[in-house]
Amino acid sequence: MSLKYAVLAALHEQPATGYDLTRNFRTRMANVWNASHQQIYRELAKMTEEGLLEVEEVPQESRPDRKLYRLSDAGTASLATWLAEPQGRPPTRDPLLVKLFGGDLVDPASLREEIERHRRNWQEELGRYQDIEAEYFSKPEQVPFRFRLQHLALRKGILAMEANLAWADEVAGVLKDELTSRP
Amino acid sequence: MSLKYAVLAALHEQPATGYDLTRNFRTRMANVWNASHQQIYRELAKMTEEGLLEVEEVPQESRPDRKLYRLSDAGTASLATWLAEPQGRPPTRDPLLVKLFGGDLVDPASLREEIERHRRNWQEELGRYQDIEAEYFSKPEQVPFRFRLQHLALRKGILAMEANLAWADEVAGVLKDELTSRP
DNA sequence: TCGCGCATGTAAGTTGTTACATGATTTA
DNA sequence: TAAATCATGTAACAACTTACATGCGCGA
Structure with a gap:
């Protein structure tokens, strides 16, 4: 649309x-x-x-x-x-989360690897966003309104990546428990 | 796919x-x-x-x-x-963020309304997730692994909504500046 | 009596993905 | 000399959306 x-x-x-x-x-x-x-x-x-x-x-x-x-x-x-016009929200469709519903078919060790791979991607992406922020939006008060709006769009990406990384830590914690208690 | x-x-x-x-x-x-x-x-x-x-x-x-x-x-x-199989990441397509690239065609007042509407939706959705968490996942240590995986999927939703709400605050701050300085 | 929940679908249209296609220039 | 960048597309297919379609039971 x-x-x-x-x-x-x-x-x-x-x-x-x-x-x-x-x-x-x-x-x-x-x-x-x-x-x-x-x-x-x-x-x-x-x-x-x-x-x-x-x-x-x-x-x-x-x-x-x-x-x-x-x-x-x-x-x-x-x-x-x-x-x-008011806009709706984008649909959520995340294959990684689908995996977590695989139950007994999920192998914890390979899941751990996959989460770490995603973590690295998110970290890189966060880095890229932070670079853009530092280069173009470092003086937020002095910048014209349209740039501040663009900065806000970027900020959403930054906050989302930070949330993803925090989530990766939670997953790592659960998988560590599982892998040490039943190796 | x-x-x-x-x-x-x-x-x-x-x-x-x-x-x-x-x-x-x-x-x-x-x-x-x-x-x-x-x-x-x-x-x-x-x-x-x-x-x-x-x-x-x-x-x-x-x-x-x-x-x-x-x-x-x-x-x-x-x-x-x-x-x-390793999975890729879902593509991002967010109409709300597209709006922020509208520059001088964006009306700050109506944007503020829209953000507040989204904020209310995110808040509701967060509430629903928290209800599910309280009902099904309140004793994380004693729960079988497959439920802990499902809980992690839910946790990602919770962290995402919290990030959205934090972002809404940032947006509100910028729009407040704009609307008070040039009313 | 009006709307919601239950319970199923079909059809048409739009959007997105994957594979194929070309070819010069710059960089490592 | 191999890979990445610049620069454009076509074609076939898969996925998703929107509109249409039916009909009972229950609660406010």
Whole structure:
């Protein structure tokens, strides 16, 4: 229902190519919206056809020409309308938690390894967010409102990763009990 | 990629009807896996055809007969195989955070209302999880391992909601600044 | 009597994933 | 010289959402 609006919001910030958007969704907006390049290119074509975007072809040598997309007036209007609507919450679908319902089929030792792997990923992701925070949002009082909003989006990612890491500790505690009492 | 395994895990715990699964996914497993009843009925039919599930029809008066599903041997084997595989992380797609990238098109006052609405939802959800925790998992040391694993899944939901609420406070702070300095 | 809970589904449409496809340039 | 980055896509498939559909019993 809204890769469309994620794209509109990203392009409202500044015009970009499909490649740029793909990179942004993977890095700076990783805790906001995920989308593969295939999805993005398809969506950009569709939205352009619908008149929400304008394209400027920027010729290049020895590479495919860049297609720089920006919002049309209709695109801006569509984004503004959407922004005024109340939004629902994203659905939760976590394969790792499904595992915990596997009961007697779950092997505690391999579960422990998996949790540690996830812990490392969460730690890395937290690090990346903290780097962005330090680089772009270190003076929160002096920054324009739109940057403060972006900072808040990032903060949600940071708090979520911290919660994940705290949870990993709880899991480690339970698994340690289990693995020492019944080795 | 794995409503299938969420269903297998739920049915491994105990046999259930589509209706039961729908209810579980909405309540006890709300922080684990979301699925609508339409999706679940369709998936149950497909999985039965694939030989992963067995159905027992339980006749009822004045209601449609219940179809009680349980794992076949193939279903148990399929779940066990899946449990041994490392799992990826769920993608993040949060419309509320997309809003924060709307920049000058975002109205701070209506954003504040929306955050407060989300806060109330998160608070309610946290309350439900805490009720479940108090009712089923209040004596963590004496409980069998599979219940401790389920408790951990619930704990992740609790920590996530607490992080959401802490974030709502941060947002409220920023919006208060903005709304008082430029009213 | 109105809405909720029980209990099942079908159909159409949208969104997301996975696999395939190309090719030059820069960096290690 | 191998891998990553830049830069674009198509096609097939799987998963998810939304709308439609039925009907009884129970409690407020």
